[in-house]
Amino acid sequence: MSQNLRRTLIVAAAVIAGVFVAALMTSIFGPEPEFEIDESPPESAAPQIYDDIIHAPAGLGTLRTELRDIHGDPIGVACSTCHLSGNLGDPPAKSADELSEFHVDMDFDHGDLACSSCHAEDNRNQLKLADGTQIDYEDSMELCAQCHSSTYRSYKHGAHGGMAGHWDDSAGPRERNHCLSCHYAHEPAFPDVMPAPPPRDRYFEVPTDQ
Amino acid sequence: MSDVDAKESAPVPEDDETGFTRRTALKALGATLGAAAFARAMAPLRSWSADLSMDEFLQQHYHEMGEEELEKVLRRLEKETLEDYGAEVEIEDLRPQEGVQFGYALNLSVCNGCRKCAEACNKENNHDRKTNNSYIRVFEMEQGSLDFEKGTASYDHTVPAPGKYYMPVQCLQCDxxxxxxxxxxxxxxxxxxxxVVIDYNWCIGCRYCEAACPYHARRFNWHKPEIPTSEVNPVQAYLSNRIRPAGVVEKCHFCLHRTRKGEAPACQEACPTGARVFGNLLDPDSxxxxxxENKRVYVLKEDLGTRPRFFYFFD
Structure with missing residues (x-):
C-alpha cells in the first residue's frame, strides 16, 4: 500500500516537475521561434505591388486659348479668369446654342445635357455631380460614371479604356487612360480615323469601295 | 581466244593520222556538258554556304540543347544579326512563368479597324518592311455576319465604315x-x-502547319526580312521576335519577350480604343x-475543337 502510494507520489512529482520544466523551456525558448516566424517573411516573401497610373490629360480644368507656350502646347486659362464672381454669364446658358459671345467655337454633341448638368454654376472652377456635390476637374471620371456606369464598371476591370505597361502588378505599374484621354467631354463620340496601311502580302485584293 | 576474235570482228576505225575520232569528240562534249550541269545544280549551295554556318547546320533542337549550348547559339545569332542588319541586339531565352496561363480577349463593340495593332506588331516583331507583314490581320466584316468570305483585310478608307464591324485575327494559341x-x-x-512557339532554326519550311491552321495565323518567310538598322527592335527572344531567316514559318507568340516579363503585348499597348484585354487566366482578380466571367464571350470556329485562348466579346 505504502509502496504504491510512494510510487504514485513519485510519478505525480515527476509529472509536476515535467510540466514546470516544460513551461520554463517554453518561456525561455518558446517565443524565439515565434519571433523568427513573424520577422522573416515580410522582407523576403511580400512582393511589391505597383499601383495603376492614370494618365489624366494636362490642363484639366482650364480653357484652351489660341496662345501657345514655348513647347507649342496651347495655353489654358482657368474658368475663374472670367467667371470671377458669378456676375459674368448670369443667368447661365442652358445649352451651347445660347452662347453668342464666348465659347462660341465649341461644338456640343453629348445628349440633351445642359451646361449646368456638369458645371457648377456658383463656382466655375468646379464640376457638379447630380446630387449637387462639387468636385474638382481632376475627378471628372466620377461625373462621367454617373450616366455611363456600365462602361465605368468595364473600365474598372480593364475591359474598357485600354492599358499599357504591365499586366503583372508585381512586375511594374499598369498605365491606364482617363475618360478624357479619348473622349472630349462636349463631343464624346470617338472620331473616324484613317487606318494604318494594309499588308502587302498574298491577299492582293482590290478594295471594293474604290 | 575470244579476245582475239572480238578484236578481229570489231576493228577500231581509223580516220586519219591525227587519231582524233568521233568517239573522242563526243566524250569531250559529254564531259563538258556534264561538268556544266553539275556546276549549275550545285549553284544554290554556294549561296547557301555563305548564309549558313556549320554551327547553324549542326544546331540541335531547342529542347535538346543544354544551357551552355543554347548560350552559344544566342550569342551566334546576335553576331549574325549584327553582320546582316548592323544592329546590336540582345536575344534572350525566356521560359514560361510558374502559375501563369495567358489569355487574350478582344471587344468587337469598340474595335474601329484602325490597324494600329498590326502596325505595332510589325515594328515590335521585326517584320519585313517591304511586305508590311504582321501577325494580325484585321477583317472588315458585314454587320450581322461572321462569314469571312465576305470580309476583306485590304480595306483602305476612313474607319469605321457604316454597316461594317472589324475583327482582328491573330494566332489564337489553341489548347x-x-x-x-x-x-x-x-x-x-x-x-x-x-x-504555341516555333524553333525557327529547326523549322524545315514545309508549311504543313500553315495549311493546318483554320485561322490563317501562320506566315511563311518568302524572303529574308528587310529592316532598316535603326528600326530593328533590339529586345529579342529566341522563341519570339528575333529576326527569322527566309524559308521558315512564323506566327504570333503573344509577345512572349514582353509578356513573360510581366509587360503588356505590343498590340494591346497600341490599341487606341482599348478593345484588347490580356492577362493571366489563373489569377481570379485579373x-x-x-x-x-461577365461578358458574352465566344471563340472563332468553336466547332473545330481547337479550343482557342483568344476570345471575342461584345459590350
Whole structure:
C-alpha cells in the first residue's frame, strides 16, 4: 500500500516537475521561434505591388486659348479668369446654342445635357455631380460614371479604356487612360480615323469601295 | 581466244593520222556538258554556304540543347544579326512563368479597324518592311455576319465604315493546336503558359502547319526580312521576335519577350480604343478573368475543337 502510494507520489512529482520544466523551456525558448516566424517573411516573401497610373490629360480644368507656350502646347486659362464672381454669364446658358459671345467655337454633341448638368454654376472652377456635390476637374471620371456606369464598371476591370505597361502588378505599374484621354467631354463620340496601311502580302485584293 | 576474235570482228576505225575520232569528240562534249550541269545544280549551295554556318547546320533542337549550348547559339545569332542588319541586339531565352496561363480577349463593340495593332506588331516583331507583314490581320466584316468570305483585310478608307464591324485575327494559341500536330519535325509546340512557339532554326519550311491552321495565323518567310538598322527592335527572344531567316514559318507568340516579363503585348499597348484585354487566366482578380466571367464571350470556329485562348466579346 505504502509502496504504491510512494510510487504514485513519485510519478505525480515527476509529472509536476515535467510540466514546470516544460513551461520554463517554453518561456525561455518558446517565443524565439515565434519571433523568427513573424520577422522573416515580410522582407523576403511580400512582393511589391505597383499601383495603376492614370494618365489624366494636362490642363484639366482650364480653357484652351489660341496662345501657345514655348513647347507649342496651347495655353489654358482657368474658368475663374472670367467667371470671377458669378456676375459674368448670369443667368447661365442652358445649352451651347445660347452662347453668342464666348465659347462660341465649341461644338456640343453629348445628349440633351445642359451646361449646368456638369458645371457648377456658383463656382466655375468646379464640376457638379447630380446630387449637387462639387468636385474638382481632376475627378471628372466620377461625373462621367454617373450616366455611363456600365462602361465605368468595364473600365474598372480593364475591359474598357485600354492599358499599357504591365499586366503583372508585381512586375511594374499598369498605365491606364482617363475618360478624357479619348473622349472630349462636349463631343464624346470617338472620331473616324484613317487606318494604318494594309499588308502587302498574298491577299492582293482590290478594295471594293474604290 | 575470244579476245582475239572480238578484236578481229570489231576493228577500231581509223580516220586519219591525227587519231582524233568521233568517239573522242563526243566524250569531250559529254564531259563538258556534264561538268556544266553539275556546276549549275550545285549553284544554290554556294549561296547557301555563305548564309549558313556549320554551327547553324549542326544546331540541335531547342529542347535538346543544354544551357551552355543554347548560350552559344544566342550569342551566334546576335553576331549574325549584327553582320546582316548592323544592329546590336540582345536575344534572350525566356521560359514560361510558374502559375501563369495567358489569355487574350478582344471587344468587337469598340474595335474601329484602325490597324494600329498590326502596325505595332510589325515594328515590335521585326517584320519585313517591304511586305508590311504582321501577325494580325484585321477583317472588315458585314454587320450581322461572321462569314469571312465576305470580309476583306485590304480595306483602305476612313474607319469605321457604316454597316461594317472589324475583327482582328491573330494566332489564337489553341489548347488543341492542329498546326502542332502536323509538324513532321516537332519544330513547333505548346509551352506551359499556353503559347504555341516555333524553333525557327529547326523549322524545315514545309508549311504543313500553315495549311493546318483554320485561322490563317501562320506566315511563311518568302524572303529574308528587310529592316532598316535603326528600326530593328533590339529586345529579342529566341522563341519570339528575333529576326527569322527566309524559308521558315512564323506566327504570333503573344509577345512572349514582353509578356513573360510581366509587360503588356505590343498590340494591346497600341490599341487606341482599348478593345484588347490580356492577362493571366489563373489569377481570379485579373482583367481577363472578369471579361470571361461577365461578358458574352465566344471563340472563332468553336466547332473545330481547337479550343482557342483568344476570345471575342461584345459590350
Amino acid at each position: 488543341n493546336p492542329p498546326c502542332v500536330d502536323v509538324c513532321p519535325v516537332e519544330a513547333t509546340w505548346k509551352e506551359e503558359d499556353g503559347v 482583367d481577363i478573368r472578369w471579361v470571361l
